[in-house]
Amino acid sequence: MKIALFPGDGIGPEIMGEARRVLDAIDLRGLVLFEGDVGGAAYRRYGHPLPPETLDMAKAADAVLFGAVGDPACDNLERHLRPEQAILGLRSQLGLFANLRPATMFPGLEDMSALRPEVASQIDLLIVRELNGDVYFGEKAMRVLDDGRRQGYDFMSYAEDEVRRIAHVAFRAAQGRKGKLCSVDKANVLETSQLWRDVVIETHAEYPDVELSHMYVDNAAMQLVRNPGQFDVVVTGNLFGDILSDQASMCVGSIGLLASAALGERQTDFGTFGMYEPIHGSAPDIAGQGKANPMAMILSLAMLLRHSLGLEAEAARIEAAVGKTLEDGVLGADLGGSAGTSEVGDAVLARL
Ligand code: IPM
Ligand code: MG
Numbered sequence: 001m002k003i004a005l006f007p008g009d010g011i012g013p014e015i016m017g018e019a020r021r022v023l024d025a026i027d028l029r030g031l032v033l034f035e036g037d038v039g040g041a042a043y044r045r046y047g048h049p050l051p052p053e054t055l056d057m058a059k060a061a062d063a064v065l066f067g068a069v070g071d072p073a074c075d076n077l078e079r080h081l082r083p084e085q086a087i088l089g090l091r092s093q094l095g096l097f098a099n100l101r102p103a104t105m106f107p108g109l110e111d112m113s114a115l116r117p118e119v120a121s122q123i124d125l126l127i128v129r130e131l132n133g134d135v136y137f138g139e140k141a142m143r144v145l146d147d148g149r150r151q152g153y154d155f156m157s158y159a160e161d162e163v164r165r166i167a168h169v170a171f172r173a174a175q176g177r178k179g180k181l182c183s184v185d186k187a188n189v190l191e192t193s194q195l196w197r198d199v200v201i202e203t204h205a206e207y208p209d210v211e212l213s214h215m216y217v218d219n220a221a222m223q224l225v226r227n228p229g230q231f232d233v234v235v236t237g238n239l240f241g242d243i244l245s246d247q248a249s250m251c252v253g254s255i256g257l258l259a260s261a262a263l264g265e266r267q268t269d270f271g272t273f274g275m276y277e278p279i280h281g282s283a284p285d286i287a288g289q290g291k292a293n294p295m296a297m298i299l300s301l302a303m304l305l306r307h308s309l310g311l312e313a314e315a316a317r318i319e320a321a322v323g324k325t326l327e328d329g330v331l332g333a334d335l336g337g338s339a340g341t342s343e344v345g346d347a348v349l350a351r352l
Helices: 012-026 038-048 052-060 086-093 160-175 191-204 215-224 238-252 297-309 312-327 343-352
Strands: 002-008 031-036 065-070 098-106 122-128 140-144 150-154 180-185 211-216 231-235 259-267 272-278
Touching: 002 012, 002 038, 012 031, 012 065, 012 297, 012 312, 012 343, 038 086, 052 086, 065 086, 065 297, 086 191, 086 272, 098 160, 098 238, 098 297, 122 160, 122 238, 160 180, 160 191, 180 191, 180 215, 180 238, 191 259, 211 215, 215 231, 215 238, 231 238, 272 297, 297 312, 297 343, 312 343
Parallel strands: 002 031, 002 065, 065 272, 122 231, 180 211, 180 231
Antiparallel strands: 098 122, 098 259, 140 150, 259 272
């Protein structure tokens, strides 16, 4: 079993350190770890946020555990050299089109939610975000118009096969949960979304046991704070999924709690090849201070064990230890507590 660890920038290395301790504690036989550079860290070392060495390492592994990328010192670089290109490049070059972002209320944390506790307690949803298309990967540029005004543009599109394959992932996910799928789009304005909706409806014919609904993204943003308990599985495009998953995290209580999996079609000897990362960023404002909450990173490791290595029991053990840590009130600053990165890690390890 080979795992590539890419800590990245900002708080990435700190939280990766805690995930690493959890991995060591699980003590898997035959596990081989590689460590690679991504993001601003890789740019400084190799002159590129996703050097070929790193990409090759990812391809040779059964799974990638990814910390975070983003570095204000790199904000003025040309776009293709910015840290974010590491994650976008890995997602596209490894064909990781299906992003699973679960958001579930942890018992005992209801008061930490930005929502009223009785509303927040109902949250148990999964956002299935398309990750290889949309406005993220369309043609984009800055240009100067004939009259001298500068213009930026980004081309939004989805081809039907791109929608179909993510729809299949979402319908199957719904079958394994409460059997409800809500497809989020902006079909009242965008042709991209009209095609999205048509293809999701066509694909539904193969899943008569799943209850399908559609929602415009503005309404979905509103419903997510009004009554998040109505959602089971949500399927949406790359941009809308990016936004709604950050929103869902604060409904749960902190962006420091949400893990994610990016999966493609490649199978390994143990499961599906994937890349796993917290949904939060590199948090440069608190980097290097030992303050970051490592839970999203540790929960991402649990997802890795489940989906890529077929280790359901170990994944469940880690999730239970994180849940118990929260229930016992060991909380980082993001949750109004005072536990630092390694204290949270210690607490999780003790409960493991
Ligand atoms: C995420 C992040 C990334 C995205 C950034 C870092 C490019 O916000 O994984 O949600 O926009 O997808
Ligand atoms: Mg995001």
